[in-house]
Amino acid sequence: MAIIELTDVHKTFMKAREAVEVLMGIDLGVDEGDFVALMGPSGSGKTTLLNIIGGLDGATAGEVVVADANLDELSNRELARWRAATIGFVFQFYNLLPVLNAQRNVELPLLLTKLSGEQRRRNAQTALSIVGLNDRARHRPGELSGGQQQRVAIARAIVADPPILVCDEPTGDLDRENAEEILDLLQILNRDHGKTVIMVTHDPKAADHAKRVLHLDKGKLVREMAA
Amino acid sequence: MSNFGLLWANLHRHPVRTYLTLLSVLVAFLLFGLLRTLTVWFGSGPAEGASVDRLVVSAKYSIVDMLPISQMNVILGVDGVVAVTHQSWFGGNYQDARSFFPKFPVAPRSYFEMFPELVIDPAELEAFERTRTGAVVPAGMLAEFGWQVGDKIPIEADIWPMADGNRIWEFDLVGTYTTADEGPGGVFLFHYDFFEEARGFAKGTVGWYTVRIEEPDRAPEVANAIDSLFENSMNPTKTATEDEFGKSFAAQIGDLGLMATGILSAVFFTVLLLTANTMTQALRERIPELAVLKTLGFGNPRVGWLVLGESVLLCVAGGVLGIGFAALLAPAATAFLPQFGPGTLEFTWQTAATGVGVAVLLGLVVGLVPAMNAGRLSIAEALRRS
Numbered sequence: 115m116a117i118i119e120l121t122d123v124h125k126t127f128m129k130a131r132e133a134v135e136v137l138m139g140i141d142l143g144v145d146e147g148d149f150v151a152l153m154g155p156s157g158s159g160k161t162t163l164l165n166i167i168g169g170l171d172g173a174t175a176g177e178v179v180v181a182d183a184n185l186d187e188l189s190n191r192e193l194a195r196w197r198a199a200t201i202g203f204v205f206q207f208y209n210l211l212p213v214l215n216a217q218r219n220v221e222l223p224l225l226l227t228k229l230s231g232e233q234r235r236r237n238a239q240t241a242l243s244i245v246g247l248n249d250r251a252r253h254r255p256g257e258l259s260g261g262q263q264q265r266v267a268i269a270r271a272i273v274a275d276p277p278i279l280v281c282d283e284p285t286g287d288l289d290r291e292n293a294e295e296i297l298d299l300l301q302i303l304n305r306d307h308g309k310t311v312i313m314v315t316h317d318p319k320a321a322d323h324a325k326r327v328l329h330l331d332k333g334k335l336v337r338e339m340a341a
Numbered sequence: 342m343s344n345f346g347l348l349w350a351n352l353h354r355h356p357v358r359t360y361l362t363l364l365s366v367l368v369a370f371l372l373f374g375l376l377r378t379l380t381v382w383f384g385s386g387p388a389e390g391a392s393v394d395r396l397v398v399s400a401k402y403s404i405v406d407m408l409p410i411s412q413m414n415v416i417l418g419v420d421g422v423v424a425v426t427h428q429s430w431f432g433g434n435y436q437d438a439r440s441f442f443p444k445f446p447v448a449p450r451s452y453f454e455m456f457p458e459l460v461i462d463p464a465e466l467e468a469f470e471r472t473r474t475g476a477v478v479p480a481g482m483l484a485e486f487g488w489q490v491g492d493k494i495p496i497e498a499d500i501w502p503m504a505d506g507n508r509i510w511e512f513d514l515v516g517t518y519t520t521a522d523e524g525p526g527g528v529f530l531f532h533y534d535f536f537e538e539a540r541g542f543a544k545g546t547v548g549w550y551t552v553r554i555e556e557p558d559r560a561p562e563v564a565n566a567i568d569s570l571f572e573n574s575m576n577p578t579k580t581a582t583e584d585e586f587g588k589s590f591a592a593q594i595g596d597l598g599l600m601a602t603g604i605l606s607a608v609f610f611t612v613l614l615l616t617a618n619t620m621t622q623a624l625r626e627r628i629p630e631l632a633v634l635k636t637l638g639f640g641n642p643r644v645g646w647l648v649l650g651e652s653v654l655l656c657v658a659g660g661v662l663g664i665g666f667a668a669l670l671a672p673a674a675t676a677f678l679p680q681f682g683p684g685t686l687e688f689t690w691q692t693a694a695t696g697v698g699v700a701v702l703l704g705l706v707v708g709l710v711p712a713m714n715a716g717r718l719s720i721a722e723a724l725r726r727s
Contacts, residue, residue, distance in 0.1 A: 171720070191640050191641075191642075194639065194641070195638060197638045205724075209633045209636075213351060222634070223637045
C-alpha cells in the first residue's frame with residue numbers, strides 16, 4: 115500500500131525574475147515500509163523533491179498525497195501538525211540545537227505533544243537507547259563526534275514515532291565508518307521498526323542499503339533500480 | 342524540558358551578550374525606579390514637618406526676589422493671621438562647597454515660636470537674641486563639623502558680601518537646637534539684625550515670611566487675602582502652604598516631572614535600539630535553527646511566540662532587577678533632597694507595577710518584528726541558505 119503518492123508534480127522557482135523549473139512532472143509511489151534512495155547530480159531536484167514529500171515546500175502543480183493527506187489542501191497550521199506526527203527529518207549537517215544537550219534535542223518534537231515532562235524524558239531516553247547513545251544524553255552537540263550527532267538527530271527524528279523518515283544526505287558529512295553505522299541504523303529502523311525511509315544521497319554505497327534506488331536528472335525521474 | 346527551558350537555553354547562547362543587554366535594561370529600569378520615586382515624592386502630600394497652620398509668603402514671580410520687611414506688619418494685620426516671622430537664603434560656604442548646609446538669618450524669638458518642633462534651651466535662645474553675631478545650629482551639625490558652643494564659625498559669602506566688601510562673615514556659636522527627626526542636615530540660623538546691619542545691599546528686605554494662621558481650614562482664604570494686599574504693589578506675593586513652598590523651592594531646578602520624562606524617554610529609546618539590535622542579531626544567527634523547529638512541527642505562531650518570549654523574558658528580568666535595586670536605593674537617596682520635601686523617598690508598589698508593565702511593553706516592542714520575521718520564515722529557503 116502506497117504511503118507516498120506523487121502525481122505529475124512540478125516545482126518552479128523564480129530566480130532573478132526568471133522561472134526555473136526544478137521538477138518536471140514527477141510521478142512516484144512509495145509503499146509503506148519501503149526504503150528508497152534518491153540519487154542524481156547536484157541541481158537535479160533531489161532535495162526539492164524531498165522537501166515536497168516532507169511538507170516543507172509546496173509543489174507548483176500536481177498532487178502530493180503522503181500518509182493519506184493531500185498536502186496541497188492543508189493549511190500552514192495543519193501542515194505543521196501533520197509534519198510533527200508523520201515525518202522524521204534527518205539532515206546532512208545534523209541541525210541540532212547547540213544550546214541543548216542530546217536528551218533535550220531529542221525531546222524537542224515532544225514539546226508539541228501532551229505528554230508529561232517525565233514521559234517526554236523517558237521517550238527521549240528510549241530513542242537515544244535505540245541509536246546507542248544513552249550514555250551521551252547530557253552532552254551538547256559540540257561535545258559529540260559527527261557520527262554521534264547524526265545518531266542524536268536520528269533519535270530526534272524517531273522519538274515521536276512518525277511512519278516516515280526523510281533523510282537528506284544523512285552520511286554526506288561523515289567518514290566511511292560512521293556513515294556505515296548510520297546507514298545500518300536506518301536499515302534497522304526500516305526493517306525492525308517498520309519506518310518508511312526516503313533518503314537523498316550522492317553515495318552509491320549508501321544507496322546500496324536501500325530497497326529501491328531512484329535516479330533524478332534535470333527534474334525528471336530517469337530510472338529506477340531495485341537494490 | 343519545557344518551552345520555558347527552550348527560551349532560557351536560547352538566552353544563554355551568548356552569555357556575555359545576553360548579560361550585557363540585561364545590564365543595560367537593568368540600568369534603564371534602575372533610573373526609571375529612582376526618577377519615578379522622585380516624581381511621586383514631588384507630587385505627594387505634606388511632609389511630616391510641614392504644618393497645616395503655617396503659610397509661606399514669598400515673592401510672586403521668583404523665589405530669589407526679596408520682599409520688604411515692611412510687609413511683615415501688614416501681614417500680621419490680616420484677619421486670621423496670629424504670628425509672622427521671616428527668613429532669608431544666605432547661601433555661602435563653610436570651608437568648601439562640598440560641606441554645604443543652608444544658612445538663614447532669622448529673628449530668633451519669633452522664629453522659634455513659629456516652629457515649636459525646633460527645640461532650644463531657653464538660656465541659649467536668650468544668648469542668641471542677645472548676641473548680634475550669634476548663631477545656633479542643630480545638635481547633629483555640631484558633631485558633624487566638630488564644633489563647640491563658643492566657637493567662631495567663618496562663612497564665606499557668595500551672594501551677600503558685607504558692606505565693606507569683606508566676604509567672610511564670622512559668627513559666634515551660642516547654642517544648639519534639636520529637630521523632630523534627629524536626622525542629618527538642618528539649618529544654620531543666625532541673627533537677622535547682624536545680617537541687616539552688615540550686608541552690602543538690599544537692606545530692609547527678607548527672603549520670605551512664615552505665617553501662622555488661626556484656622557487651618559481658612560488657609561486658602563487667608564493666602565488670598567495676603568496676596569491681594571500686595572497685588573498692585575512693587576512687591577507682589579505668592580502665599581502657599583509650607584508643603585507647596587517646599588516643592589516650589591525644589592522646582593527651582595526645573596520641572597522635575599518633565600525632566601524625568603525626558604531622561605527616561607531618551608534612556609528607553611536607547612535601550613530599545615540596543616535590545617532590538619541584539620534580538621535581530623540573535624535571530625539572524627538562528628535562522629537555520631528556527632527552520633529546524635518548524636521542520637519538527639513547530640507552527641509559525643509558536644516559533645514567533647518563542648522569539649517574542651525571549652525578548653520579553655530578557656526585558657522583564659532586567660526590569661525586575663532594576664526596579665529591585667531602585668527600591669533598595671530610594672531611601673538612601675533621601676539625603677540629597679531639599680529640606681522642605683515630604684519626608685523620605687518612598688518606593689511604591691505602583692512604581693514597581695508600572696516598571697514591570699513598561700518592561701513587558703518594551704519586550705513586546707523589541708521582539709515584535711523579529712517574532713514576525715521568525716513566524717514568516719520559509720523552511721525550505723532557510724534550510725537552503727544554511
